[in-house]
Amino acid sequence: MISFRLFMMTFRRASARRACLGACFIPGLLVGQAASLGEFEQEADVGQVQKPGTTRYDPATRTYLVGGSGENMWARTDGFHFVWKRLSGDISLAADVEFPSPGGQAHRKACLLIRQGLEPDAAYADAAMHGDGLTSLQFREVQGDVTHEVQSSVSGPRRLRLERYGDVITMSVARAGEELHPSGGSCTIKFKDPVYVGLGVCAHDKNAFEEARFSNITLEAREHRATTNVVLESTLEQVAIASKDRRAVYHTRGNLEAPNWMPDGKHLLFNQRGRIYRVAVEGGKPEELDTGFATRCNNDHGISPDGAQLAISDQSQGGKSLIYLVPIGGGAPRRVTALGPSYWHGWSPDGKTLAYCAERNGEFDIYTIPAAGGDERRLTTAAGLDDGSEYSPDGQFIYFNSDRSGLMQIWRMRPDGSAQEQFTHDDYNNWFPHPSPDGKWIVVLSYAREVQGHPANQEVWLRLLPVGGGAPQVLARLFGGQGTINVPSWSPDSRRLAFVSYRLAPVETAP
Numbered sequence: 040m041i042s043f044r045l046f047m048m049t050f051r052r053a054s055a056r057r058a059c060l061g062a063c064f065i066p067g068l069l070v071g072q073a074a075s076l077g078e079f080e081q082e083a084d085v086g087q088v089q090k091p092g093t094t095r096y097d098p099a100t101r102t103y104l105v106g107g108s109g110e111n112m113w114a115r116t117d118g119f120h121f122v123w124k125r126l127s128g129d130i131s132l133a134a135d136v137e138f139p140s141p142g143g144q145a146h147r148k149a150c151l152l153i154r155q156g157l158e159p160d161a162a163y164a165d166a167a168m169h170g171d172g173l174t175s176l177q178f179r180e181v182q183g184d185v186t187h188e189v190q191s192s193v194s195g196p197r198r199l200r201l202e203r204y205g206d207v208i209t210m211s212v213a214r215a216g217e218e219l220h221p222s223g224g225s226c227t228i229k230f231k232d233p234v235y236v237g238l239g240v241c242a243h244d245k246n247a248f249e250e251a252r253f254s255n256i257t258l259e260a261r262e263h264r265a266t267t268n269v270v271l272e273s274t275l276e277q278v279a280i281a282s283k284d285r286r287a288v289y290h291t292r293g294n295l296e297a298p299n300w301m302p303d304g305k306h307l308l309f310n311q312r313g314r315i316y317r318v319a320v321e322g323g324k325p326e327e328l329d330t331g332f333a334t335r336c337n338n339d340h341g342i343s344p345d346g347a348q349l350a351i352s353d354q355s356q357g358g359k360s361l362i363y364l365v366p367i368g369g370g371a372p373r374r375v376t377a378l379g380p381s382y383w384h385g386w387s388p389d390g391k392t393l394a395y396c397a398e399r400n401g402e403f404d405i406y407t408i409p410a411a412g413g414d415e416r417r418l419t420t421a422a423g424l425d426d427g428s429e430y431s432p433d434g435q436f437i438y439f440n441s442d443r444s445g446l447m448q449i450w451r452m453r454p455d456g457s458a459q460e461q462f463t464h465d466d467y468n469n470w471f472p473h474p475s476p477d478g479k480w481i482v483v484l485s486y487a488r489e490v491q492g493h494p495a496n497q498e499v500w501l502r503l504l505p506v507g508g509g510a511p512q513v514l515a516r517l518f519g520g521q522g523t524i525n526v527p528s529w530s531p532d533s534r535r536l537a538f539v540s541y542r543l544a545p546v547e548t549a550p
Contacts, residue, residue: 482501
């Protein structure tokens with residue numbers, strides 16, 4: 040007869056073996072496999088958590104109730120509960136998401152995730168709905184890097200979708216009763232297959248435990264097949280200079296370009312299909328601005344320092360771009376430049392002078408002209424392309440981009456064209472310098488060294504250059520280029536910047 044003591048020893052050893060079979064020995068991580076997780080294979084607490092997470096799956100309703108602790112999913116490390124499946128190729132994960140318990144931590148997160156690994160600092164992207172309704176595409180591009188986000192203009196959606204197409208990750212949202220639609224913005228992460236795909240919950244409080252319900256789940260994976268059957272999508276975004284967090288303002292199929300921030304700080308202007316539109320910074324339906332006969336406006340436009348006029352570059356008359364002024368509220372255009380093509384880029388701080396790029400006799404140079412009309416003045420004569428002229432807020436300099444050194448670099452000169460000097464000396468092609476209203480920063484659009492011109496649909500960087508000297512900062516990395524920040528797009532308080540990102544989205548076709 041087996042003694043009770045021997046029985047207990049045998050029981051403990053068997054239990055220990057079962058625990059080992061279900062554990063992955065990453066520090067801070069315990070992996071277990073439940074009897075049934077439906078679409079998914081395993082679950083785990085990732086990172087440091089005080090209270091073990093749980094997953095309850097109801098096969099009758101195909102609903103998951105996922106609970107987790109964890110201090111945050113942000114910065115360089117994460118703590119949360121994760122239920123996942125390993126997949127390769129293009130991926131689409133969608134679910135209805137809700138917090139069953141009201142109140143709680145405002146920044147608790149319920150997420151759809153794609154992760155490279157189970158380490159707390161792994162590269163990842165997620166569609167995250169917070170307790171207060173804030174919904175974001177969050178991402179860490181490489182292991183150990185900081186987390187960034189693109190916030191949706193839709194608060195508290197009913198349904199989320201996270202998609203991977205090649206290296207591009209996007210989020211879609213839908214309110215109750217709506218169809219899923221892109222939230223705007225995207226990120227590029229070079230994941231190595233297979234990846235971990237699933238559901239995550241973070242309490243945003245290391246001492247708390249929060250639950251989220253995920254239902255009506257669809258999970259699809261297929262081999263990636265690049266296609267030329269694509270459609271262009273544009274997202275008007277804003278980014279905070281201090282945090283570098285991005286927020287989608289307006290998303291649409293087709294091409295929109297070149298936002299200006301209006302002096303009231305509450306609206307943005309942009310061009311699309313030859314017209315100028317105004318939209319609220321917080322999102323909404325754009326309104327067309329009346330520009331009279333000027334219905335072929337390009338992406339070179341901007342607002343006078345007093346906020347009363349808008350300079351536009353339009354090619355309705357004769358097919359060459361000419362500069363006109365219209366009242367800020369709309370009205371008949373007044374022609375300023377006699378010759379074309381002329382592309383507006385800057386106002387002097389006193390509002391009396393316009394700076395622009397113009398092609399004359401095969402050479403593109405920087406010119407100025409009185410806003411009231413008159414003769415133009417040529418400021419640059421170097422061989423090659425000079426473009427993107429904009430005044431510093433104190434009026435002491437005109438910044439511009441020039442390829443006279445071999446690469447496209449940022450230069451500056453006095454308003455009369457004297458004392459021309461190179462401002463950047465790096466390995467990028469830098470375009471369209473925009474000084475901040477407070478005079479502390481210059482934002483530029485940077486292309487890789489090998490990219491010629493300023494084409495659309497490229498991997499580009501928005502970079503901040505300290506006017507007083509110092510290392511540049513990457514404000515955002517995105518798919519963009521032509522149309523992203525051709526013109527001044529700073530908020531009046533210098534705290535935010537508006538820009539346009541793009542995506543070549545695959546068009547789904549029936550087999």
